[in-house]
Amino acid sequence: MSTDSIPQNTIAVGDCIKTMRAWPAGSIDLIFADPPYNIGYKYDRYEDKRDDQDYIDWTMRWIDACVDLLKPTGSMYVLIGDEYAAETRMRLKELERDHKIVFRNWIIWHYTFGQNCKVKFNRSHAHLFYCVGTAAFDKWKVNKPPFTFNRQAIAVPSARQTTYADARANPKGKLPDDTWYLRPQDVEKEGLERYFNAQEDTWYLSRLCGTFKERVGWHPCQLPESLLERIIRLSSSEGDLVFDPFTGSGTTLAVAARLGRNWLGCELSKDYAAKATERIEHVAQTGQAMQTTLADKGIVKGKPKKKAEPHRSPNLRGKRRRAK
Numbered sequence: 001m002s003t004d005s006i007p008q009n010t011i012a013v014g015d016c017i018k019t020m021r022a023w024p025a026g027s028i029d030l031i032f033a034d035p036p037y038n039i040g041y042k043y044d045r046y047e048d049k050r051d052d053q054d055y056i057d058w059t060m061r062w063i064d065a066c067v068d069l070l071k072p073t074g075s076m077y078v079l080i081g082d083e084y085a086a087e088t089r090m091r092l093k094e095l096e097r098d099h100k101i102v103f104r105n106w107i108i109w110h111y112t113f114g115q116n117c118k119v120k121f122n123r124s125h126a127h128l129f130y131c132v133g134t135a136a137f138d139k140w141k142v143n144k145p146p147f148t149f150n151r152q153a154i155a156v157p158s159a160r161q162t163t164y165a166d167a168r169a170n171p172k173g174k175l176p177d178d179t180w181y182l183r184p185q186d187v188e189k190e191g192l193e194r195y196f197n198a199q200e201d202t203w204y205l206s207r208l209c210g211t212f213k214e215r216v217g218w219h220p221c222q223l224p225e226s227l228l229e230r231i232i233r234l235s236s237s238e239g240d241l242v243f244d245p246f247t248g249s250g251t252t253l254a255v256a257a258r259l260g261r262n263w264l265g266c267e268l269s270k271d272y273a274a275k276a277t278e279r280i281e282h283v284a285q286t287g288q289a290m291q292t293t294l295a296d297k298g299i300v301k302g303k304p305k306k307k308a309e310p311h312r313s314p315n316l317r318g319k320r321r322r323a324k
């Protein structure tokens with residue numbers, strides 16, 4: 001099959017592995033994957049409580065399918081919780097040994113508004129694995145990587161510039177650290193600059209709480225657009241193809257469309273896929289996030305009718321398990 005035959009600007013409804021296996025290898029510039037975490041979360045179609053080994057085997061299969069779709073010059077990011085971070089990292093290591101990808105960073109997304117546990121530490125992070133395609137096995141120069149790395153799109157001022165007025169400071173700033181810390185108070189402001197205070201090189205970004213304007217209101221674990229904005233700006237250019245195998249509410253693809261990238265997704269749920277398509281088309285046409293009203297989200301006079309769901313808190317058989 002030629003790379004021309006890969007669909008663009010659409011969401012395929014159905015199982016992502018089956019769908020990906022029907023597409024031509026080496027045809028995608030950027031993949032971002034945020035799978036279900038197997039912690040009993042409540043989705044409309046997917047049962048998020050599989051047998052442990054079954055979940056691990058499935059994770060290996062969808063990662064392998066993603067890797068086969070990646071261009072040699074492409075980039076791939078996988079977001080995962082503590083429960084399966086080790087197994088996921090091990091698979092990526094094996095794939096690197098097999099010369100299929102090159103691992104670049106293990107990023108920690110630290111968010112506030114974590115769980116309120118009673119007898120253990122509150123969870124406030126997720127793991128983000130960043131890899132690139134096989135072109136990175138060849139020799140390359142630091143100022144000419146064989147994968148898209150738009151340094152200036154995400155560079156931040158260094159302490160040498162902001163604090164020490166050091167003449168040796170690189171006038172182009174520095175790259176952010178691999179801990180991305182996103183604060184709720186910065187999320188609702190406009191513009192990318194909201195995440196980059198001149199004093200700081202971490203990423204300020206909260207998980208999306210139930211009351212945030214950005215929440216679509218119909219998907220249980222929507223990611224913040226700002227997280228995807230950094231990834232898409234850094235690892236793709238206008239006109240590239242950005243793919244999300246677990247589209248959900250369509251965050252990745254909405255940001256891709258807004259930034260002039262082509263987009264492609266898979267989603268098991270027909271309903272989520274339809275609503276995500278609506279969200280993406282709205283963003284592509286207006287350049288603006290789709291705002292739902294408080295009433296749409298079940299919030300009346302500032303008080304939720306139902307308790308707001310934290311990102312990825314275990315929700316077994318529709319009931320929220322209390323974080324102990």
Ligand SMILES: C[S@@+](CC[C@H](N)C(=O)[O-])C[C@H]1O[C@@H](n2cnc3c(N)ncnc32)[C@H](O)[C@@H]1O
Binds near residue numbers: 017044245
């Ligand atoms: C964690 S959510 C993704 C959320 C998304 N990142 C967002 O910001 O909205 C995972 C999604 O994967 C979907 N899903 C589960 N199994 C799938 C499969 N085999 N193929 C495609 N989608 C699947 C679920 O329906 C759910 O919407």
